[in-house]
Amino acid sequence: MNCIDMIKMNFPDVKVYSDKVETDNQIYEILEYLKKTYELSFDILLTVIAVDYTDYIELIYPLLSTYMNERVNISTKVREEAVSVTSLYPSAYFDECEIYDLFGICFVGNKKLKRLFMPSSWIGHPLRKNYELKDTRLSWNE
Amino acid sequence: MNKMTLNLGPQHPSTHGVLRLILELDGERAISCEPDIGYLHRGMEKIAESRSYIQYLPMVDRVDYLCGFFYSYAFCNAVEHLNHIEVPKYANYIRVMMMELNRIASHLLWLGTYLLDLGAISPMFYTFRERESILDYFEKITGQRMMYNYFVFGGVRHNILYFEDVLNIVNNILFKINEYENLITDNPIFLSRTRNIGVISKSKALDWGLTGPNLRASGILNDYRMNMEIYDDIEYDIILGNDGDCYSRYIVRIYEMRESVCIIKQCIDWLKSNNTFSEPVKISLNEFQKGEIYSFVEAPRGLTLCYLNSVGESTPYRLKWRTGSFYSTQILRDILRGVSLPDIMAIYGSLDVVLPEVDR
Amino acid sequence: MNFLLCKFVEVLNSFNVSEYIALILFSVLPFFIIISFLVVTVIFLVLFERKLLGYFTQRKGPNRVGLWGILQTTADAIKLLCKENIELLSSDKFLFTLSPIVAFTAIIILWCIIPYNSEFNMINSSVGVLIYLVASSFPMLFHFLAGYSSNNKYSIIGSYRALALTVSYSVPVIFTLLSVIYITESMNLNQMVLFQTSRWVVFSNILGFIIFYISSIAKLNRCPFDLSEAESELVCGYHTEYSGMRFAMFFLGEYAELFVMCMLISILFFGGYLPPFGIYLSNIFMGNCPVSHYLLYFEQTFWLILKTLIIIFSIIWIRATLPRFTQKTALELFWKYLTPLSIVNLIIIILVRI
Numbered sequence: 144m145n146c147i148d149m150i151k152m153n154f155p156d157v158k159v160y161s162d163k164v165e166t167d168n169q170i171y172e173i174l175e176y177l178k179k180t181y182e183l184s185f186d187i188l189l190t191v192i193a194v195d196y197t198d199y200i201e202l203i204y205p206l207l208s209t210y211m212n213e214r215v216n217i218s219t220k221v222r223e224e225a226v227s228v229t230s231l232y233p234s235a236y237f238d239e240c241e242i243y244d245l246f247g248i249c250f251v252g253n254k255k256l257k258r259l260f261m262p263s264s265w266i267g268h269p270l271r272k273n274y275e276l277k278d279t280r281l282s283w284n285e
Numbered sequence: 286m287n288k289m290t291l292n293l294g295p296q297h298p299s300t301h302g303v304l305r306l307i308l309e310l311d312g313e314r315a316i317s318c319e320p321d322i323g324y325l326h327r328g329m330e331k332i333a334e335s336r337s338y339i340q341y342l343p344m345v346d347r348v349d350y351l352c353g354f355f356y357s358y359a360f361c362n363a364v365e366h367l368n369h370i371e372v373p374k375y376a377n378y379i380r381v382m383m384m385e386l387n388r389i390a391s392h393l394l395w396l397g398t399y400l401l402d403l404g405a406i407s408p409m410f411y412t413f414r415e416r417e418s419i420l421d422y423f424e425k426i427t428g429q430r431m432m433y434n435y436f437v438f439g440g441v442r443h444n445i446l447y448f449e450d451v452l453n454i455v456n457n458i459l460f461k462i463n464e465y466e467n468l469i470t471d472n473p474i475f476l477s478r479t480r481n482i483g484v485i486s487k488s489k490a491l492d493w494g495l496t497g498p499n500l501r502a503s504g505i506l507n508d509y510r511m512n513m514e515i516y517d518d519i520e521y522d523i524i525l526g527n528d529g530d531c532y533s534r535y536i537v538r539i540y541e542m543r544e545s546v547c548i549i550k551q552c553i554d555w556l557k558s559n560n561t562f563s564e565p566v567k568i569s570l571n572e573f574q575k576g577e578i579y580s581f582v583e584a585p586r587g588l589t590l591c592y593l594n595s596v597g598e599s600t601p602y603r604l605k606w607r608t609g610s611f612y613s614t615q616i617l618r619d620i621l622r623g624v625s626l627p628d629i630m631a632i633y634g635s636l637d638v639v640l641p642e643v644d645r
Numbered sequence: 646m647n648f649l650l651c652k653f654v655e656v657l658n659s660f661n662v663s664e665y666i667a668l669i670l671f672s673v674l675p676f677f678i679i680i681s682f683l684v685v686t687v688i689f690l691v692l693f694e695r696k697l698l699g700y701f702t703q704r705k706g707p708n709r710v711g712l713w714g715i716l717q718t719t720a721d722a723i724k725l726l727c728k729e730n731i732e733l734l735s736s737d738k739f740l741f742t743l744s745p746i747v748a749f750t751a752i753i754i755l756w757c758i759i760p761y762n763s764e765f766n767m768i769n770s771s772v773g774v775l776i777y778l779v780a781s782s783f784p785m786l787f788h789f790l791a792g793y794s795s796n797n798k799y800s801i802i803g804s805y806r807a808l809a810l811t812v813s814y815s816v817p818v819i820f821t822l823l824s825v826i827y828i829t830e831s832m833n834l835n836q837m838v839l840f841q842t843s844r845w846v847v848f849s850n851i852l853g854f855i856i857f858y859i860s861s862i863a864k865l866n867r868c869p870f871d872l873s874e875a876e877s878e879l880v881c882g883y884h885t886e887y888s889g890m891r892f893a894m895f896f897l898g899e900y901a902e903l904f905v906m907c908m909l910i911s912i913l914f915f916g917g918y919l920p921p922f923g924i925y926l927s928n929i930f931m932g933n934c935p936v937s938h939y940l941l942y943f944e945q946t947f948w949l950i951l952k953t954l955i956i957i958f959s960i961i962w963i964r965a966t967l968p969r970f971t972q973k974t975a976l977e978l979f980w981k982y983l984t985p986l987s988i989v990n991l992i993i994i995i996l997v998r999i
Contacts, residue, residue: 186492187507189494193605194603205592207588209505212507234493234615260644269328298880299877403877404967404968404969405968475968626878627875630877
């Protein structure tokens with residue numbers, strides 16, 4: 144039984160696409176299940192990818208299991224707030240800070256969210272699709 | 286207890302770039318460490334959204350200037366998968382060969398600068414001498430020493446020649462690696478600086494998302510080359526460390542260079558016997574498929590992911606880089622607690638962090 | 646000394662200079678000779694080290710200014726002297742200025758106690774070794790004060806590292822010096838040299854030499870003991886905030902100390918200005934002609950400097966080879982190994998002599 148079947152069995156609400164498993168609000172539970180189930184043990188959270196689809200933002204969690212040498216992508220749709228997974232995967236801390244910085248999503252449960260790349264006084268979230276590139280602070284740019 | 290806050294960097298001789306570590310020191314012992322990054326943020330992901338694929342291709346090498354081939358491969362691979370472009374086997378072998386040469390160059394640079402961090406000056410010049418020979422070869426083939434722009438969608442830009450040069454270079458490097466080992470590996474001062482210093486346990490390495498040589502030094506078998514198609518016909522060993530300390534990270538990299546030499550020799554054998562170069566296919570700039578692609582490559586500093594999201598326009602809708610150094614920097618928050626200042630440098634150096642890769 | 650004094654007064658008398666002025670000149674002149682010798686030596690020494698390090702690392706070293714780059718360090722020195730003196734508003738200005746001056750002056754005193762040949766010895770004291778011990782502890786103390794007064798966190802870390810290291814290497818140094826004093830039965834450096842006419846001290850005290858050599862590398866603040874100015878950790882250690890003339894003082898002092906320490910090693914262990922096989926070349930080649938008496942002095946100085954340069958070469962070689970100790974391992978080395986060893990060595994030497 145492969146991992147996607149196992150996810151589907153334990154979490155019947157998920158939608159399965161060709162290369163990712165989408166969930167509405169069970170992201171923490173699924174990741175916890177994937178990490179702590181011995182046969183799966185997805186022990187590395189590779190990164191957290193955020194994609195801005197203007198009316199919602201999709202977060203993709205690519206996971207890697209060194210034990211099975213397998214990957215799975217879990218995705219969820221969020222608007223302004225998401226659940227932090229730093230207590231499961233400490234490596235998510237920088238990723239969540241980065242998404243907070245560039246997309247403006249607050250991660251509930253991550254206590255030390257900060258702007259990672261941009262100066263802390265920066266206004267706006269650059270990687271959002273509605274971000275104005277004609278900012279005066281960017282006047283040197285082209 | 287009197288605490289001293291030491292602001293290490295962004296300009297400091299051994300942060301190899303513009304990393305800032307905010308250290309709380311008690312005497313020389315660090316109580317906490319908070320890495321502050323972003324001094325080299327160039328907005329690579331934002332730029333991708335306003336450039337066409339072809340325009341973005343030369344910029345990809347700049348994500349990490351020490352191993353540009355890996356990043357061009359990840360990006361080219363993503364675009365090829367998106368548009369279902371077949372890459373000829375010959376081009377794939379060239380790619381493997383160039384990438385492995387680049388891995389050696391990157392590890393050599395790490396070796397020199399790491400020993401410089403520990404206070405030994407000479408190895409830096411020796412490793413740069415050998416790295417120079419590889420860069421000279423790259424210059425001969427691609428016209429550039431660091432930002433190659435050699436891999437294109439559907440293959441490589443032009444045929445590769447001078448196989449004898451490569452053989453000479455790698456044989457020389459194999460010989461020189463032994464020389465470095467004579468100089469460094471059994472040196473008691475080096476051992477006292479690296480043995481049992483900065484031990485990263487298996488679970489800690491996984492939790493903090495370490496990949497590449499740093500993860501393998503902790504004793505976890507994980508090499509994405511196993512899953513990459515282009516490495517299918519090539520035989521090589523995966524080097525594992527035991528202890529996860531600075532010394533095993535050093536040993537893993539040293540032996541990885543030897544394995545790379547082995548891979549390069551196999552590539553040259555194949556390329557010599559099947560000299561069938563064909564020009565890469567021309568792709569239309571405006572007819573890109575829709576879809577999401579995850580393109581992985583095992584770079585010298587860990588697993589690299591190029592996430593490409595296309596909605597069928599001439600520019601990527603979203604492009605995301607996952608780099609190894611980003612997570613190697615993050616682990617400093619955890620492992621530098623209770624470590625004294627000289628060991629901070631030894632540990633940070635052993636993780637092989639390259640700052641442009643962290644900030645992108 | 647008397648012989649030279651008489652000659653000097655004679656020569657000046659022939660120019661109608663009174664005897665008193667000649668006497669004053671005679672006591673002041675050596676200082677000028679030594680200081681000019683010091684500056685020239687240091688400038689040469691920096692070039693020597695850079696050239697050597699260059700060849701160790703397959704480079705050419707400085708080779709642009711002057712013939713084969715011999716004027717490179719002179720140019721550097723002139724640049725340093727012309728540079729602006731920058732200091733922090735929050736630094737302790739008195740100590741900040743005082744430290745490099747005292748550190749440098751103490752090293753000039755070290756240069757004065759050295760017997761360059763059998764006649765030329767500025768301070769021919771019966772307790773030369775004690776003067777050496779006192780004067781050589783000054784630079785480190787003022788390195789500490791420099792780091793303390795410059796109000797920089799790296800400097801403070803560097804300065805207390807220097808202090809901890811000073812305490813630890815001083816003990817084996819003193820015990821080794823005692824063993825050498827016991828062998829040569831004198832604390833006068835000139836006497837110590839003359840004692841070695843038949844046999845160098847290093848042959849009867851090889852362990853002492855090794856301990857003294859390692860300790861002097863630590864005293865000189867050089868790799869692998871360059872903890873207090875560890876570049877990759879502390880930027881520049883105690884002199885991070887220094888620039889221009891004040892930095893040049895530290896820099897000159899460091900190399901002057903290197904040279905004088907190596908001279909001292911060759912005096913204590915390798916027979917100082919004595920020729921290696923007891924035969925003076927000038928005696929062989931010039932025979933008994935009247936000039937040979939003067940040539941002898943030059944030859945003695947030549948032997949001293951040759952031995953010194955060989956020791957300096959070995960120290961530079963070590964710098965090119967080894968990584969740096971950590972504070973912990975360096976202190977362990979001195980307290981756990983070298984201090985007991987030096988005591989054992991002293992006891993053995995006393996027992997052998999009895």
